[in-house]
Amino acid sequence: MATIPTATVEAFDRQCRAAGGRLPCFCFGSNSAVQVRERVVNPFLTPERARVRGYRRVYAGYSRSWGGGGVASIVPVPVGATAAARQNPHLEQTLGSVIYLSPSEFETLDRFEGIPDGVDPFSTDARSNVYRREWVHVEIGGDGDDDNVRETAVVVALGIAFVRNDLTWKGYPSDRYLAACTRNIGQFWPRQLEAGLPVCV
Numbered sequence: 001m002a003t004i005p006t007a008t009v010e011a012f013d014r015q016c017r018a019a020g021g022r023l024p025c026f027c028f029g030s031n032s033a034v035q036v037r038e039r040v041v042n043p044f045l046t047p048e049r050a051r052v053r054g055y056r057r058v059y060a061g062y063s064r065s066w067g068g069g070g071v072a073s074i075v076p077v078p079v080g081a082t083a084a085a086r087q088n089p090h091l092e093q094t095l096g097s098v099i100y101l102s103p104s105e106f107e108t109l110d111r112f113e114g115i116p117d118g119v120d121p122f123s124t125d126a127r128s129n130v131y132r133r134e135w136v137h138v139e140i141g142g143d144g145d146d147d148n149v150r151e152t153a154v155v156v157a158l159g160i161a162f163v164r165n166d167l168t169w170k171g172y173p174s175d176r177y178l179a180a181c182t183r184n185i186g187q188f189w190p191r192q193l194e195a196g197l198p199v200c201v
Contacts (some may be wrong), residue, residue: 001086001137001156001171002157002158003193004135004137004158005041007133007134007135007157008120008122009120009121009122012033012103012106012122012133012160013103015102015158016102016189018045019101019157019158022100022102022156023024023100023101023106023158023159023160024050024098024099024100024138024140024157024160025098025099025100025101025106025109025142025159025160025161025162026050026052026096026097026098026138026159026160026161027047027071027092027096027097027098027099027184028052028057028074028095028096028161028185029057029071029072029073029096029181029184030066030071030072030177030180030181030184032180032183033045033046033097033184035101035125036099037103038099038107039108039109039112040108040109041103041108042105043154045058045099045100045101046069046099046100047077047089047097047098047099047188048097048098048099048140048141048188049140049141049142049143049188049189050096050097050098050138050139050140050159051093051095051096051139051189052074052093052094052096052136052137052139053092053093053139053162054076054077054092054093054137055071055074055075055076055077055093055094055131056074056075056076056077056092056093056094057073057074057094057200058072058073058074058075059071059072059073059169059172059173060073060164060167060168060169061130061164061166061168061170062165062170062171063174065175066167066173066174066177066180067174067176068171068174069170069171069172069173069174069177070169070170070171070172070173071164071173071177072161072173072181072200073131073163073167074094074136074161075163077092077138090131092120093110093132093155095185095188095189095192095199096185096188097126097184097185097188098138098140098159098180099123106121106160107121108188109162110133112117113130113131113162114129114130114131115129115130115131115132115133116128116129121133122134123165124165125165126166127143130164130165130166130196131143131162131163131164131165132162132163132165133160133161133162133163134161134162134163135158135159135160135162136159136160136161137156137157137158137159138156138157138158138159139154139155139156140154140155140156140157141154141155142154181199182199182200185199186199
């Protein structure tokens with residue numbers, strides 16, 4: 001597995017060039033392919049099924065646009081939680097999708113993620129950035145439904161997730177927001193959805 005690069009724009013640009021000009025953006029909340037296409041003005045973007053292990057989805061902040069309540073972010077699984085996670089693999093992974101974006105498309109998306117123009121997109125300072133770019137190892141593809149086994153045809157790649165800087169709890173996410181997350185994630189993980197497994201926790 002590739003080493004996580006440093007959290008700098010320079011390292012991001014080097015990694016992007018090495019990967020052929022595009023990097024996977026891991027989408028784990030309401031950020032649908034349709035929405036990303038509209039925001040970066042590229043109708044040809046194609047999403048793929050993906051997951052990130054070792055992270056959990058959480059909800060934080062308050063979104064008026066979604067009718068109040070928190071919105072999604074991800075956090076590393078706490079040290080010592082591994083044993084419990086083995087009993088319930090959903091506790092140590094985040095399901096979602098990826099879309100391959102160019103550096104300029106990431107910059108465009110930054111604005112929608114609360115990262116102002118001219119500010120370090122990797123900054124963990126909540127006073128400047130609502131979200132930040134964070135390197136993650138993303139498992140892309142696969143068609144199995146066994147959460148304990150890495151499926152065949154899975155590619156593990158370095159990708160970027162937009163992670164919320166201020167994780168202060170301000171309320172449960174709205175039903176409308178959770179429904180949007182379920183629609184966006186469930187289309188890539190239909191077996192889990194049909195089995196009644198939580199795709200948005």
